[in-house]
Amino acid sequence: NAGVTQTPKFxxxxxxxxxxxxxxxxxxxEYMSWYRQDPGMGLRLIHYSVGAGITDQGEVPxxxxxxxxxxxxxPLRLLSAAPSQTSVYFCASSxxxxxxxxxxxxxxxxxxxx
Amino acid sequence: GENxxxxxxxxxxxxxDSAVIKCTxxxxxxxxxxxxxxxxxxxxxxxxxxxxxxxxKKDQRIAVTLNKTAKHFSLHITETQPEDSAVYxxxxxxxxxxxxxxxxxxxxxxVKP
Numbered sequence: 001n002a003g004v005t006q007t008p009k010f011x012x013x014x015x016x017x018x019x020x021x022x023x024x025x026x027x028x029x030e031y032m033s034w035y036r037q038d039p040g041m042g043l044r045l046i047h048y049s050v051g052a053g054i055t056d057q058g059e060v061p062x063x064x065x066x067x068x069x070x071x072x073x074x075p076l077r078l079l080s081a082a083p084s085q086t087s088v089y090f091c092a093s094s095x096x097x098x099x100x101x102x103x104x105x106x107x108x109x110x111x112x113x114x
Numbered sequence: 115g116e117n118x119x120x121x122x123x124x125x126x127x128x129x130x131d132s133a134v135i136k137c138t139x140x141x142x143x144x145x146x147x148x149x150x151x152x153x154x155x156x157x158x159x160x161x162x163x164x165x166x167x168x169x170x171k172k173d174q175r176i177a178v179t180l181n182k183t184a185k186h187f188s189l190h191i192t193e194t195q196p197e198d199s200a201v202y203x204x205x206x207x208x209x210x211x212x213x214x215x216x217x218x219x220x221x222x223x224x225v226k227p
Contacts, residue, residue, distance in 0.1 A: 033214065043215070044217070094211055101163065101165070101211060
């Protein structure tokens with residue numbers, strides 16, 4: 001299994017541009033989440049999904065949209081990038097059915113907005 | 115919402131000594147408390163976790179204790195080694211599957227040879 005994969009690894013955007021961060025998992029996990037990590041800080045939850053077609057907001061959802069059309073994919077969209085969205089973005093998945101709570105994190109996408 | 119405080123923000127120990135990192139949480143409904151190790155430029159890696167129905171859990175040199183009444187939990191690393199140097203994060207979750215984590219601010223642990 002590849003686990004949780006994220007693309008791209010690095011991205012530079014200009015203010016006002018839009019883009020989609022991709023996240024995919026091949027473990028058939030029901031739960032997927034997006035976090036952002038600012039320098040010297042812990043991760044903060046942006047959006048999460050408990051299954052295909054179901055998404056909800058986390059702690060810092062403003063400026064981001066998500067959708068979950070399949071179990072495998074959970075893309076994060078920035079509609080109009082702002083410098084405050086400069087951060088490292090991590091996608092995570094977990095398997096509710098197994099009874100284990102472990103979150104499997106992707107390698108991250110480092111985004112810079114100028 | 116949940117708030118997780120973590121102390122200290124930096125911790126320097128001599129190789130072989132013990133290290134203790136403490137976290138407090140605000141939401142009494144939290145039921146899952148993982149600890150992550152993050153090396154520079156890498157993803158967080160789960161090192162140990164505990165659920166609210168357990169007071170203590172140990173895995174070789176690492177242990178976690180939970181005090182639900184006081185709403186705090188701690189990470190204990192014994193016989194520290196230079197490769198233990200990293201940033202450690204505590205987190206808490208109220209969900210039924212451990213997602214929707216609220217993280218502490220992190221502790222930079224430095225183990226001096």
